[in-house]
Amino acid sequence: MYVYDDFDRRFVAARVEQFRDQVARRLSGELTEEQFRPLRLMNGVYLQLHSYMLRVAIPYGTLSSTQLRRLARIARTHDRGYGHFTTRQNIQFNWPSLEKIPGILAELAEVEMHAIQTSGNCIRSITSDHFAGASADEVVDPRPYAEILRQWSSVHPEFGFLPRKFKIAITGAVQDRAAIRVHDVGLRVVRRDDGEIGFTVFVGGGLGRSPFLAWELRNFLPEKDLLAYVEAILRVYNLYGRRDNKYKARIKILMHEAGFETVRDEVEAEFARIRGRALELPAADVARIARRFALPALAGRPAVSVVEAAAAAADPAFARFVATNVTPHKVTGHASLTISLKPVGGVPGDATADQMDLVADLAERHAFGEIRVGHRQNLILPHVARDDLPAIHAALAAAGLATANAGLAGDTITCPGLDFCALANARSIPVAKKISHRFADPARADEIGPIDIKISGCINACGHHHVGAIGILGVDRKGEEFYQITVGGSAGDDARLGDIAGPGFRPHRVTDAVETVIDTWLDHRVAPSESFVDTYRRVGLAPFREALAALAR
Amino acid sequence: MQIVTANRLVDGRVVFRTAAGHWSETLAAALLLDAADVSAALAASAADVAARRIVAPYAVEVTLTSSGPVPKTVRERIRAGGPTSGSETLAPTRPARAA
Numbered sequence A: 001m002y003v004y005d006d007f008d009r010r011f012v013a014a015r016v017e018q019f020r021d022q023v024a025r026r027l028s029g030e031l032t033e034e035q036f037r038p039l040r041l042m043n044g045v046y047l048q049l050h051s052y053m054l055r056v057a058i059p060y061g062t063l064s065s066t067q068l069r070r071l072a073r074i075a076r077t078h079d080r081g082y083g084h085f086t087t088r089q090n091i092q093f094n095w096p097s098l099e100k101i102p103g104i105l106a107e108l109a110e111v112e113m114h115a116i117q118t119s120g121n122c123i124r125s126i127t128s129d130h131f132a133g134a135s136a137d138e139v140v141d142p143r144p145y146a147e148i149l150r151q152w153s154s155v156h157p158e159f160g161f162l163p164r165k166f167k168i169a170i171t172g173a174v175q176d177r178a179a180i181r182v183h184d185v186g187l188r189v190v191r192r193d194d195g196e197i198g199f200t201v202f203v204g205g206g207l208g209r210s211p212f213l214a215w216e217l218r219n220f221l222p223e224k225d226l227l228a229y230v231e232a233i234l235r236v237y238n239l240y241g242r243r244d245n246k247y248k249a250r251i252k253i254l255m256h257e258a259g260f261e262t263v264r265d266e267v268e269a270e271f272a273r274i275r276g277r278a279l280e281l282p283a284a285d286v287a288r289i290a291r292r293f294a295l296p297a298l299a300g301r302p303a304v305s306v307v308e309a310a311a312a313a314a315d316p317a318f319a320r321f322v323a324t325n326v327t328p329h330k331v332t333g334h335a336s337l338t339i340s341l342k343p344v345g346g347v348p349g350d351a352t353a354d355q356m357d358l359v360a361d362l363a364e365r366h367a368f369g370e371i372r373v374g375h376r377q378n379l380i381l382p383h384v385a386r387d388d389l390p391a392i393h394a395a396l397a398a399a400g401l402a403t404a405n406a407g408l409a410g411d412t413i414t415c416p417g418l419d420f421c422a423l424a425n426a427r428s429i430p431v432a433k434k435i436s437h438r439f440a441d442p443a444r445a446d447e448i449g450p451i452d453i454k455i456s457g458c459i460n461a462c463g464h465h466h467v468g469a470i471g472i473l474g475v476d477r478k479g480e481e482f483y484q485i486t487v488g489g490s491a492g493d494d495a496r497l498g499d500i501a502g503p504g505f506r507p508h509r510v511t512d513a514v515e516t517v518i519d520t521w522l523d524h525r526v527a528p529s530e531s532f533v534d535t536y537r538r539v540g541l542a543p544f545r546e547a548l549a550a551l552a553r
Numbered sequence B: 001m002q003i004v005t006a007n008r009l010v011d012g013r014v015v016f017r018t019a020a021g022h023w024s025e026t027l028a029a030a031l032l033l034d035a036a037d038v039s040a041a042l043a044a045s046a047a048d049v050a051a052r053r054i055v056a057p058y059a060v061e062v063t064l065t066s067s068g069p070v071p072k073t074v075r076e077r078i079r080a081g082g083p084t085s086g087s088e089t090l091a092p093t094r095p096a097r098a099a
Ligand code: SF4
Pocket: A415, A416, A417, A418, A421, A422, A423, A424, A425, A456, A457, A458, A459, A460, A461, A462, A463
């Protein structure tokens, strides 16, 4: 993972002191709210419905045990005993008081963390595949490139005042688990037949008020050109992106309005001008950074674990957990383990301080002290021996962390919604809770199989509802909550935006609507292995719309 | 009827303007205003912004019930009552009053 050098340490420490001074000046009245607001946003501090909120960056979702313990300590001593993991692999504290935030930032700096660029019109924290470096289907580990992008984009002087925020996601696996097609820039690391590494570059994806899937700008960009090309994209966007209307300021709108070819030609022209110079990546530097992401020394183990098999035979709960929450690893006898933060009736993405400490301990004992945060708001231990799975499961179960539902109906993506968010139209969390109760029965969840249910409390789409097989969008109807259902979305390789499937529902009908959509899918799918989106592509919107219309009557 | 609400500067908590011109976390303590009195209350609130007590004051429509004022929109009911479904139960917080 990343390691701060002297410059980084001094820089982050200086930023903490600078913010401490800014907070003091705000509290003494030297700064007005108008003057202070952009300063606090540059340090990840929002003013939400009930309190300030601090968003802390977790670069490409990677945490050490030491860092996770620090997050737990902050939650316990400065907040209300929990933190909320977000769809952008970050963590948010919902209740810090303004006075305490500089101290929290100082505590974060001690473990090489900060809240810089977690807000504002800049390049945000880089996101990636939560199984990076571990999954059996990985072609190239994306983390060294995520790290190179992190270093390049951190306080990049030219891109601190973009027309709007800018999000970059990167994957290196066959299966896209980083939702690269719905980011401003999505990168897929690929290896050509001749062995050369490069990137397929997607640009202009995004959700929100005007959702777009990204356009493919380059099929193969050589590794050494990564920064020059991405810088060229940012330059073109910085120059031509609209600043007159914040709803039209993202690069997706520029792509849409100016046209894919125009933007591509501008980017290529700028790239031709700057390529091969200071931004070219020397292979030696890439190799040096890649060494920090070397696979831990995993002991040779047989592919089938006797310990695991015995535990699975004895304990159905464990067997089920393995079936849902354990993912194949590139090294035999090992696995990646998903710790679901979606207990039945729980708040999606929340973890208590004690739970964070426990996961940190388990990671230290069994997983080389490494934890990942996934964009589905779960925690992951990327490298564990299959022999250790029973012990880890038992420890998780004792802490309420062994919910066996990764990827299933209860594993919703859910934004904070109107319980916390100042921009919200409707609550998301109670909707998710009810859905998790409705599909809590393992037999029912298994009958349904994997499905993405995604919930946003407003059109900003932090809950990615457009790319949920079932998307739920909270809207405001005369001061009351109302929910619009979309179907057929997908964030992965078969990315598509969902279609609005009917009239909209009052809060107490949303779970029924979700179940109606699911039942309609089950009626139409040709085999249990057919995904929602595959069925949807085959049968279209009509059966879903009709079923929901019948429910609404 | 209306009330004036804001967030307290130092910790962001939701507060309501009282008859004495203070800011209370308790909705029931909010001063009830007729439409004609709202602009004066907002002007007084602006002074409290300048005095660094609060940020972003605004008026909210309420209905008067036997248990006190209740905001007309769900957003303002949640602001007044606290999160209805967060993990806040883990630590002391005000009771959820929102619908
Ligand atoms: S989608 Fe809307 S309600 Fe949900 S977190 Fe984002 S801005 Fe807030």
